[in-house]
Every structure is written in structure tokens, then in C-alpha cells.
Amino acid sequence: MKLPIDKQFEPITWEQFREAGMLFFVNNMLHAFGLAIAVTEENGKVISASPARVGYRGFSEADQDEEHGKIAKYLADNAINFPEEIKD
Numbered sequence: 001m002k003l004p005i006d007k008q009f010e011p012i013t014w015e016q017f018r019e020a021g022m023l024f025f026v027n028n029m030l031h032a033f034g035l036a037i038a039v040t041e042e043n044g045k046v047i048s049a050s051p052a053r054v055g056y057r058g059f060s061e062a063d064q065d066e067e068h069g070k071i072a073k074y075l076a077d078n079a080i081n082f083p084e085e086i087k088d
Helices: 014-019 022-033 061-086
Strands: 035-042 045-053
Touching: 014 022, 014 045, 022 035, 022 061
Parallel strands: none
Antiparallel strands: 035 045
16 A cells, blocks of 8 residues: 555654654764764754764764664554555
């Protein structure tokens, strides 16, 4: 079953992206190349995001544990929808 056109592209906020652990996930991969998506915040709200060169690789064990928990929660909350979303 194909998703309705209004559900095929559903924007989320940077805050939602970060809360799901996805910024960590992407940056974890990008660090291997000396890159990251850097965000600028004001009053706890993301106001801009851009790719950046970085001089570090990876995250601390504590940060990884926290972010992996966010990713696990995202999967637990959303996995039920995945089979329908990928049809067609």
C-alpha cells in the first residue's frame, strides 16, 4: 500500500531529529571523515545547521549510551509503521 502523498514527506523539527538520536547517528558516521553537522542554538532552539570540518572523532562512552537509548526509543515507537511505509 502506497502512502498518501501528504505522508510521503513529513518534515520534522531539528529538535525532533535530535531527540530521536538521529543527529548523533549521522554525526557518528561523518566523524570518520572529519565532518559533522553542526547546529547553532539560541534559547534551546536550533536556528541553523550546516556541515563542518571537525578535528575530533567519535563520542564519549556516556554520550553514546545516552544517544543509543534515544535511537532505541525511536525504533520502539516507530517500527510498527515501517512495513507499511516501505511498500511500493
